[in-house]
Amino acid sequence: MRRLLLVAALLPLPALAQAPLTQEVAAILGEAPAGTRFGLLVETQAGEEIVAVSPDNRFVPASNTKLFTTLGAYPVLAELQAAARGTAVRLVPAGDGMVDVVLVGHGDPALSSAPGCTVQCLTTLADAVAGEMDGATRRVRHVVGDDSWYPDERWPSGMSWNNIPSRSGTATSALTLDDNEALLTITPGAAGEAATVEGSGYYTIDNRVRTVPGSAEAVAFERLPFDRVLRLSGTIGAESGPVTLRGGIDDPAHHAAWHLARLLRQRGVAIAGEVQARHLPAEAADAQAPEEASLLELPASPVTEDVVVINKVSQNLHAELLLRRLGRLAASGSVADGQAALHATLDEPAKGAGWYLADGSGMSNYNRVTPRAVVALLHWAGAQPWGEAWRASLPVAGQDGTLRSRFAATPLAGRLWAKTGSLNAARALSGTMQAASGRVLVFSAFANDMPPGGDAAATAVLDRALLAIAAAN
Numbered sequence: 338m339r340r341l342l343l344v345a346a347l348l349p350l351p352a353l354a355q356a357p358l359t360q361e362v363a364a365i366l367g368e369a370p371a372g373t374r375f376g377l378l379v380e381t382q383a384g385e386e387i388v389a390v391s392p393d394n395r396f397v398p399a400s401n402t403k404l405f406t407t408l409g410a411y412p413v414l415a416e417l418q419a420a421a422r423g424t425a426v427r428l429v430p431a432g433d434g435m436v437d438v439v440l441v442g443h444g445d446p447a448l449s450s451a452p453g454c455t456v457q458c459l460t461t462l463a464d465a466v467a468g469e470m471d472g473a474t475r476r477v478r479h480v481v482g483d484d485s486w487y488p489d490e491r492w493p494s495g496m497s498w499n500n501i502p503s504r505s506g507t508a509t510s511a512l513t514l515d516d517n518e519a520l521l522t523i524t525p526g527a528a529g530e531a532a533t534v535e536g537s538g539y540y541t542i543d544n545r546v547r548t549v550p551g552s553a554e555a556v557a558f559e560r561l562p563f564d565r566v567l568r569l570s571g572t573i574g575a576e577s578g579p580v581t582l583r584g585g586i587d588d589p590a591h592h593a594a595w596h597l598a599r600l601l602r603q604r605g606v607a608i609a610g611e612v613q614a615r616h617l618p619a620e621a622a623d624a625q626a627p628e629e630a631s632l633l634e635l636p637a638s639p640v641t642e643d644v645v646v647i648n649k650v651s652q653n654l655h656a657e658l659l660l661r662r663l664g665r666l667a668a669s670g671s672v673a674d675g676q677a678a679l680h681a682t683l684d685e686p687a688k689g690a691g692w693y694l695a696d697g698s699g700m701s702n703y704n705r706v707t708p709r710a711v712v713a714l715l716h717w718a719g720a721q722p723w724g725e726a727w728r729a730s731l732p733v734a735g736q737d738g739t740l741r742s743r744f745a746a747t748p749l750a751g752r753l754w755a756k757t758g759s760l761n762a763a764r765a766l767s768g769t770m771q772a773a774s775g776r777v778l779v780f781s782a783f784a785n786d787m788p789p790g791g792d793a794a795a796t797a798v799l800d801r802a803l804l805a806i807a808a809a810n
Contacts, residue, residue, distance in 0.1 A: 369798045398765050410663055423636050517585065541565055548573055
């Protein structure tokens with residue numbers, strides 16, 4: 338009972354007017370794992386406060402950070418699209434009839450080496466280069482990946498280093514291929530034998546996965562930062578199908594150039610030198626060199642479609658690239674430039690003092706926001722002419738994206754549009770929902786500081802609280 342009263346004591350007077358609902362929400366939150374810290378604000382579209390729990394306290398937002406990144410981009414979508422450029426390839430004379438093949442990234446996230454690729458394909462660029470080589474008067478020296486369109490800031494400040502080997506923590510680069518992920522397929526053998534591992538060959542595989550009876554799989558991988566050895570361990574059932582793992586890339590420019598070199602060799606192009614990478618040091622961000630002419634530049638992908646990807650599936654790399662795209666509109670494309678662009682647009686609608694972000698994706702533990710700042714931002718977005726289009730990029734409860742399996746078979750299925758968030762001891766959900774009465778409520782909910790193993794329980798508690806609020810309104 339004491340805990341319930343403490344939660345209720347945090348609620349401002351307008352929320353206390355709905356005493357039964359306040360008490361019900363407090364009781365639900367009181368069932369969370371000990372030590373969990375909650376922030377919750379729910380308002381009507383007119384700004385009437387329904388429930389408030391620590392609405393002005395600061396919380397780690399995890400991927401709720403993407404709300405800020407995409408909303409900062411939406412007012413300037415036309416400018417972003419006009420400035421967008423696709424990946425290009427250049428042939429740079431290197432003497433003695435040789436050329437360096439330079440693959441140049443411009444921040445477009447869509448370049449692909451996947452079989453069956455039809456647009457934004459690395460094979461298109463490889464074909465263009467191969468068509469210019471005759472082996473006698475023009476030969477390839479080095480194949481170079483150039484990501485100097487943005488300063489070399491691969492990981493956000495405050496991201497846990499152990500995330501680096503994973504797809505969630507893959508490095509950000511102006512030259513991106515296959516979402517900067519290394520794809521591995523693990524296939525079981527006979528029980529007692531080693532599993533078979535297939536990959537591109539970019540990483541050396543230390544395979545310690547054993548096949549066991551049954552169909553269960555428990556495969557893990559690890560890799561030290563900047564190490565090209567990927568260690569696989571665990572077990573896979575003999576009756577299991579192939580298992581797919583996706584790892585992160587530390588040097589995306591080198592990775593993309595390596596794949597281009599492989600494609601060129603497949604086309605009969607001899608490469609005398611090495612695969613190299615060219616970066617722009619962060620301290621030289623204002624000294625980007627003038628660009629040379631390209632042999633071929635692919636068309637840029639649509640920014641609006643990328644916003645949908647960012648919000649629906651919570652794509653970290655694309656969010657980081659969008660932050661840098663914002664920064665490149667007026668400056669060098671550094672993280673600081675992107676942050677300045679966000680603040681210029683969002684400080685007033687999101688109550689500037691209520692938020693601080695170190696990245697564009699939410700992987701940084703330095704990020705802090707308040708529920709009140711997020712709700713204010715959502716009110717602002719809803720009043721914009723593009724507000725409904727932006728809301729359509731959010732996951733829908735029980736239907737798609739990161740909410741596909743949440744709120745299914747509840748009254749909020751298909752009636753809640755929100756951005757999820759998940760990080761170490763941090764869970765978040767912010768957006769809009771249609772209450773039982775039919776009116777739309779704007780909300781922001783956070784759970785932080787859960788004990789180990791308490792994340793799922795805290796998420797369930799937040800979901801139950803939102804269901805109770807929707808039912809009562």
